[in-house]
Amino acid sequence: MPKILKTESIFESKLFKINKSFIQFNSQVLEYEIICGAGNGAVMILPFINDEIILIKEYAASVDNYMITFPKGKIDKNESILDAANRELQEEVGLKAENLKLIKEVHLAPGYINHTTHIVIAKDLHKSKLKGDEPDDLEVVRIKYKDIVKYLEKEEVVDSRVFSALFIYERYEKT
Amino acid sequence: MPKILKTESIFESKLFKINKSFIQFNSQVLEYEIICGAGNGAVMILPFINDEIILIKEYAASVDNYMITFPKGKIDKNESILDAANRELQEEVGLKAENLKLIKEVHLAPGYINHTTHIVIAKDLHKSKLKGDEPDDLEVVRIKYKDIVKYLEKEEVVDSRVFSALFIYERYEKT
Numbered sequence: 001m002p003k004i005l006k007t008e009s010i011f012e013s014k015l016f017k018i019n020k021s022f023i024q025f026n027s028q029v030l031e032y033e034i035i036c037g038a039g040n041g042a043v044m045i046l047p048f049i050n051d052e053i054i055l056i057k058e059y060a061a062s063v064d065n066y067m068i069t070f071p072k073g074k075i076d077k078n079e080s081i082l083d084a085a086n087r088e089l090q091e092e093v094g095l096k097a098e099n100l101k102l103i104k105e106v107h108l109a110p111g112y113i114n115h116t117t118h119i120v121i122a123k124d125l126h127k128s129k130l131k132g133d134e135p136d137d138l139e140v141v142r143i144k145y146k147d148i149v150k151y152l153e154k155e156e157v158v159d160s161r162v163f164s165a166l167f168i169y170e171r172y173e174k175t
Numbered sequence: 176m177p178k179i180l181k182t183e184s185i186f187e188s189k190l191f192k193i194n195k196s197f198i199q200f201n202s203q204v205l206e207y208e209i210i211c212g213a214g215n216g217a218v219m220i221l222p223f224i225n226d227e228i229i230l231i232k233e234y235a236a237s238v239d240n241y242m243i244t245f246p247k248g249k250i251d252k253n254e255s256i257l258d259a260a261n262r263e264l265q266e267e268v269g270l271k272a273e274n275l276k277l278i279k280e281v282h283l284a285p286g287y288i289n290h291t292t293h294i295v296i297a298k299d300l301h302k303s304k305l306k307g308d309e310p311d312d313l314e315v316v317r318i319k320y321k322d323i324v325k326y327l328e329k330e331e332v333v334d335s336r337v338f339s340a341l342f343i344y345e346r347y348e349k350t
Binding site: 004020027030032033034060067069108111135153157159163164170 | 176186188189196198201203205206209210233234236237239244281283284286288292311324332334339340341342347
């Protein structure tokens with residue numbers, strides 16, 4: 001395995017930290033730049049109501065457009081994964097789950113970002129609203145699960161983690 | 176739609192550029208930090224040989240471990256998506272495709288990264304090696320497609336785009 005010889009911080013802001021590491025491979029030493037995500041990772045929640053699933057439509061600054069994604073957000077310090085999932089669900093779609101299950105963690109793009117998203121299934125939902133940090137209310141999209149591919153197909157920008165989460169749900173969890 | 180009032184660069188290195196934008200929402204103006212990926216985006220290639228598919232095992236600095244991913248890489252300036260796919264395939268697994276098809280573009284995490292990956296199916300493969308920028312030879316993994324979930328399940332670190340690409344392949348392309 002390659003060996004990290006030295007790591008130094010080259011940038012740090014409110015949101016991001018970038019490190020540069022010097023890594024010894026068999027043939028040579030290379031410099032790698034790595035984005036370090038916020039400390040505890042993120043949650044992404046797949047909320048189910050009978051045969052329907054809930055997505056959100058949120059402004060995404062990087063593309064200056066709306067994107068389709070699942071409710072999601074950062075895990076706060078000292079917060080469990082499932083508590084974070086239930087908090088985000090209440091903040092973003094105004095629903096609380098009685099039944100939450102972590103199905104898998106995914107690494108966004110481990111070659112250059114240290115960012116883990118925990119995929120959580122949420123069921124047994126009832127109304128409960130918490131105030132989040134979103135500047136405007138999010139658009140909540142509720143569709144039949146069987147129509148999800150057709151729905152995603154017509155949307156211009158879809159968070160890639162929606163596809164990852166659906167693959168994992170269908171192949172690892174769905175019965 | 177929210178309106179970008181001003182954008183300024185707050186960091187730039189060999190690999191990353193970070194911009195800060197001031198965005199007018201209905202209720203308030205907020206600062207957003209956005210990572211801007213390399214100019215032309217990336218390709219990720221799903222190489223098929225009969226009933227088998229090829230993955231690679233590559234050192235991922237952000238987790239200091241090996242990760243499973245598909246052959247992939249940046250699109251060079253003035254290079255087409257499919258040319259980039261065929262070049263990466265030759266560099267990373269020593270195969271060239273006679274049959275390449277772009278099936279979809281995915282946005283990694285559009286809330287804070289401006290990074291597009293083009294998912295390409297590669298078929299009709301034959302041996303052809305190009306020298307890439309990888310420091311050591313990559314481990315090439317060739318498995319039956321029907322065993323891919325079982326295979327991914329036992330791996331510690333899997334690039335999330337593997338799951339996205341598989342979902343897209345299965346739901347949009349597979350016949």
